[in-house]
Amino acid sequence: xxxxxxxxxxxxxxxxxxxxxxxxxxxxxxxxxxxKHVDEIISRHLSIRPFHLNVIEAACRGRFKETGHSLVLAxxxxxxxxxxxxxxxxxxIQHEFMDVTAEKDRVDVALKGKDIFVIVENKVNAADEQKNxxxxxxxxxxxxxxxxxxxxxxxxxxxxxxxxxxxxxxxxDENNENNVFEALGEKHYTVQSYKYDIADWLRELAIDNxxxxxxxxxxxxxxxxxxxxxxxxDKNMNNxxxxxxxxxxxxxxxxxQEQMTALNCQxxxxxELLSSIDDLIVELRKxxxxxxxxxxxxxxxxxxxxxxxxxxxSFGIQLSNKVWLGVWDGYDEANKLPYWGFQLENYKKSVMxxxxxxxxxxxxxxxxxxxKREEKDFVAWCTTKNGVTxxxxxxxxxQEKGLLK
Numbered sequence: 001x002x003x004x005x006x007x008x009x010x011x012x013x014x015x016x017x018x019x020x021x022x023x024x025x026x027x028x029x030x031x032x033x034x035x036k037h038v039d040e041i042i043s044r045h046l047s048i049r050p051f052h053l054n055v056i057e058a059a060c061r062g063r064f065k066e067t068g069h070s071l072v073l074a075x076x077x078x079x080x081x082x083x084x085x086x087x088x089x090x091x092x093i094q095h096e097f098m099d100v101t102a103e104k105d106r107v108d109v110a111l112k113g114k115d116i117f118v119i120v121e122n123k124v125n126a127a128d129e130q131k132n133x134x135x136x137x138x139x140x141x142x143x144x145x146x147x148x149x150x151x152x153x154x155x156x157x158x159x160x161x162x163x164x165x166x167x168x169x170x171x172x173d174e175n176n177e178n179n180v181f182e183a184l185g186e187k188h189y190t191v192q193s194y195k196y197d198i199a200d201w202l203r204e205l206a207i208d209n210x211x212x213x214x215x216x217x218x219x220x221x222x223x224x225x226x227x228x229x230x231x232x233x234d235k236n237m238n239n240x241x242x243x244x245x246x247x248x249x250x251x252x253x254x255x256x257q258e259q260m261t262a263l264n265c266q267x268x269x270x271x272e273l274l275s276s277i278d279d280l281i282v283e284l285r286k287x288x289x290x291x292x293x294x295x296x297x298x299x300x301x302x303x304x305x306x307x308x309x310x311x312x313x314s315f316g317i318q319l320s321n322k323v324w325l326g327v328w329d330g331y332d333e334a335n336k337l338p339y340w341g342f343q344l345e346n347y348k349k350s351v352m353x354x355x356x357x358x359x360x361x362x363x364x365x366x367x368x369x370x371x372k373r374e375e376k377d378f379v380a381w382c383t384t385k386n387g388v389t390x391x392x393x394x395x396x397x398x399q400e401k402g403l404l405k
Contacts (some may be wrong), residue, residue, distance in 0.1 A: 032273065034270075036243075038245075041241055042237060042241075045234070045237035056072075056219055057223055057226060065125070066122050067102075067103055069122055070109050073122070074101065076217075078100050078110065079213060081205075081207060083098065083111070084304075085096075085201070086201070087111070088199055089117070090156055090192060091156065094386060095113055097113075098111040100114040107121075115152055116152050116153075119153065120155075122135060122158050124158060126159075127161050129166055134157070134181075144212065155180075155184065155189040158198065159192070159193050160194055160195060160228075161228060163197075166191075176306065188371060194385060198224070199221060199224045199225065201222055203215060213389060237331070245266075250262075251263070289313065289329075293338075296315070296327065297315045297389040299392060306395060314326050316391075317395070319398055319401050319405070321403060322344060323344045323403075325341075325342055325391075326343065327391050328341065330383065337384075338383065339383045339384060340384050340391060340394060341378045341381030343377050346377065355379055356373070358401070362397045366394060
């Protein structure tokens with residue numbers, strides 16, 4: 001092939017790539033424009049809302065974390081009538097009263113009886129899935145820690161506004177195998193939404209002669225309605241949004257099938273846009289995390305002359321007992337915070353008790369009492385906002401305890 005032909009092919013490829021890029025850009029712009037108009041409708045209606053007071057919203061200033069929702073749900077489930085209603089409605093079972101815990105063993109809400117263990121995973125604020133999360137709760141907490149059989153375990157998975165099941169990332173083991181929902185069977189798990197299912201269930205509860213319980217229910221229902229814009233006072237706003245979408249998507253008066261096709265197409269555009277936004281967030285977080293790691297590493301080496309090994313997301317040194325003392329950026333963790341830790345590949349307390357003892361002695365020596373143990377390959381670890389100060393204190397402790405090479 002002559003040089004001129006190659007040049008023509010390259011130019012055509014570039015033109016095609018440029019057209020595809022602009023098509024994708026316009027694709028995103030449409031979604032952004034729709035989102036902007038809907039946001040304007042919501043803002044306008046909220047600005048003219050009559051005075052409204054919800055004690056939960058007032059206390060949390062609109063930022064009610066998932067842990068808060070879990071605590072409310074757990075407290076409600078401590079009421080016999082409410083607990084019985086919950087398991088009958090969402091799991092189609094009846095059982096004597098069970099103990100209820102919240103935020104224990106990392107399980108959002110748990111109901112534990114003599115022969116039954118119910119795990120409630122709360123994603124009301126659309127928190128990211130965590131690796132092997134549901135799988136670990138069933139196998140490590142339900143089966144291994146509490147001794148329940150798989151046939152005695154149930155899972156209630158709560159989304160914000162849909163019934164989309166969690167992915168294999170959460171349901172499977174480290175090898176992306178052994179899907180725990182498939183192992184449990186359809187009668188032992190359910191996926192529900194706060195916006196529709198939980199809210200409807202709460203509205204239908206009837207607790208007689210207990211005004212404080214009824215008041216608590218009213219306040220929480222009201223909070224959820226405000227969160228998801230399903231309150232009766234939002235009726236005009238929701239109707240305006242609906243009319244706007246019908247007109248903008250040009251589907252007013254069309255057949256049901258045509259309307260569904262157009263709406264599903266628009267949903268795909270929005271999902272693609274959200275996916276691109278998520279990718280951008282990850283990319284920017286990686287860059288910022290990388291920058292922080294290099295700044296911390298540089299400061300440590302400048303202040304102490306310590307020679308640190310490093311990769312893109314961490315730095316540290318190896319101790320004389322083969323344990324790695326380091327700081328990690330944490331960009332891919334659920335809380336997105338940097339953390340310090342003592343890492344040892346294939347670490348197991350049962351066969352390496354001396355390792356844990358030496359690290360605990362070091363931590364006690366430097367005055368660190370709050371940390372997490374035995375997770376993945378970590379002997380101990382904890383999040384930190386100042387990797388320099390924390391690493392230097394741990395390094396000094398290791399030096400004084402004779403753990404440096």
